[in-house]
Amino acid sequence: MSLLIRQGEIVTESERYVADIFCEGETITRIDKNIPSTAGIEVIEAEGKYVFPGFIDPHVHIYLPFMGTFAKDTHATASQAALIGGTTTFIEMICPNRSDRPLEAFELWLGKAQGKSACDFSFHMGVTRYDAGAESDFRDIVQRGVASFKVFLAYKGALGVTDEELYKTLSLAKQLGVITTAHCENADLISALQQKLLAEGKTEPKYHYWSRPPFVEAEGVHHLLAFAGATGAHVYIVHTSCEGALNMAIAGARRGLQVWVETLIQYLLCDQTDAEKPDFEGAKFVMSPPLRSKHNQDVLWDGLLSGTIATLGSDHAPFDFKDQKEMGRSDFTKIPNGIPALEDRVNLFFTYGVQKGRIDLHRFVNAASTQAAKLFGLFPRKGAIQIGSDADLVIYDPTYRGKISAKTHHMNLDYNAFEGMELEGRPHIVTVRGKIAVRDGQFVGDPSRGKFLQREPGHF
Numbered sequence: 001m002s003l004l005i006r007q008g009e010i011v012t013e014s015e016r017y018v019a020d021i022f023c024e025g026e027t028i029t030r031i032d033k034n035i036p037s038t039a040g041i042e043v044i045e046a047e048g049k050y051v052f053p054g055f056i057d058p059h060v061h062i063y064l065p066f067m068g069t070f071a072k073d074t075h076a077t078a079s080q081a082a083l084i085g086g087t088t089t090f091i092e093m094i095c096p097n098r099s100d101r102p103l104e105a106f107e108l109w110l111g112k113a114q115g116k117s118a119c120d121f122s123f124h125m126g127v128t129r130y131d132a133g134a135e136s137d138f139r140d141i142v143q144r145g146v147a148s149f150k151v152f153l154a155y156k157g158a159l160g161v162t163d164e165e166l167y168k169t170l171s172l173a174k175q176l177g178v179i180t181t182a183h184c185e186n187a188d189l190i191s192a193l194q195q196k197l198l199a200e201g202k203t204e205p206k207y208h209y210w211s212r213p214p215f216v217e218a219e220g221v222h223h224l225l226a227f228a229g230a231t232g233a234h235v236y237i238v239h240t241s242c243e244g245a246l247n248m249a250i251a252g253a254r255r256g257l258q259v260w261v262e263t264l265i266q267y268l269l270c271d272q273t274d275a276e277k278p279d280f281e282g283a284k285f286v287m288s289p290p291l292r293s294k295h296n297q298d299v300l301w302d303g304l305l306s307g308t309i310a311t312l313g314s315d316h317a318p319f320d321f322k323d324q325k326e327m328g329r330s331d332f333t334k335i336p337n338g339i340p341a342l343e344d345r346v347n348l349f350f351t352y353g354v355q356k357g358r359i360d361l362h363r364f365v366n367a368a369s370t371q372a373a374k375l376f377g378l379f380p381r382k383g384a385i386q387i388g389s390d391a392d393l394v395i396y397d398p399t400y401r402g403k404i405s406a407k408t409h410h411m412n413l414d415y416n417a418f419e420g421m422e423l424e425g426r427p428h429i430v431t432v433r434g435k436i437a438v439r440d441g442q443f444v445g446d447p448s449r450g451k452f453l454q455r456e457p458g459h460f
């Protein structure tokens, strides 16, 4: 059935105007004033609401064997939670073990998602080892539509790569025209600081911060950028949490390096004191890099406003408080890392960014949707409201008022780090390629309609 969205205020990264949108099949086919409705067309009245391009989360973990356990969401639960929150596409990290064959890991992750996701999805290919066999697999994986890599400078011995492997990965990325996303923290420093803290009997969640202070992250960014400079590769720094790391990236960009920065909603709204909460409550807020002191929040908001920070992700990594976070009760290094935010990212960004006057609507759309589409080769199919774009639309109600709670969220998780926070806005209707998937906080779509989005390399 065709869709007609009437009288909404269309907001993209650069435009804002009232018009009707007509969607036929999976795409937007007409944008005009007063498009007549005819029989057999589903009409959505959007007067007083914004119409945004579907939001894109550039950094999520769903299938994730990590720190001796598995992340809690399935592609079914995660994709429906994403859609309810306005995210119509996510890019998941494939995180193989060093001993796994990359092509088999790709098949495993693809198999977990295919036919089980309600929203569209893509992947970043984790490079956790580099040798001749792996290189051949990476070439095949890029050919099959995964036009980005992920490297970890942290998690030594598990996911982390050596400098030689980093150099080879970035050289291949440059040759193939793909971007490399990177977790930037100095693995050796972390390991030394963890051992020192534990030896001093400092085992509580709050010491997680002191095992990875800001200089550990800033050094990681500096380190990555030396290799980006040596290879000419395009790099994207995931989950940037603090001023020191951001400044390092800005300095690299000024030197002419091709570098982009992602931050997370967690770093904008939570801080170090959350992870210091007593009775192990702080474990809910353990992630890497850690939550920072509050002054970093202003720096990150300013970066989003000025564009020195390109994107806002969630780094969704759901581990239950009971049973899973509990694994680290007597040793903070064993707390599974992650603060899940896939469902709430967009609503929190709108509420505390747009409604509080910290960023304008265009920057909001750019950082939460369009910029990711451009960087990762999905634009203008995604991240745009144009004729020919996929009809992924979020008809957004800025007058909605509500509160976040684990009791009502849709992620498969026993807590919510944003528990009790007020929301001023949420999606009224969300469409995926021309079909309604969400109405007022309820998933009403086809749970297996999500498609694997193949991305072409070489769009730089």
Ligand SMILES: [Zn+2]
Pocket: 059, 060, 061, 093, 315
């Ligand atoms: Zn991550």
